[in-house]
Amino acid sequence: MVEKFIEEYAKLIASEPENVSVSRVNLGENFDEIIVRTSKNDTGRLIGKDGKMINALKTLITGYKAKEPTSYRITVKALDE
Template identity: 65%
Template sequence: MVENFLHEYAKLIADYPEKIKIERVELGENFVEVIIYADKVDTGKLIGKDGKMINAIKTVIIGCKAKDATSYRVTVKSIE
């Protein structure tokens, strides 16, 4: 559910939505890292000025915790 939301949201923000990829990494019981891979140009857009965009995305993801006990870490990486 979270991965689908992040994928669709990142595609809306990105200049190159076809390059957006999402990877889910299980780090432990009830802890997941979601990595958003994007073009170099789009990483800045996804992070935002002073990290405001990524913090807003993380705030929405925290809302998912109400239904699911899993904690999420969201990371943005550029595709070389």
């Protein structure tokens, strides 16, 4: 459910929403990494100036911990072209 929200959020921000993909990797007990892959042009848009955009997204995801005890790490990566 979290990865679906992040995917929709990233598609709204990206200039090339068709290139956005999100995957979830379990790194241990109650700890997952969510990897957002997008075009090189959109990585800066998703991170934002001084990291403000990605930090806002991390804050929203932290609030989701009230429903489920899993912690998340969000990583934005550029697609290899």
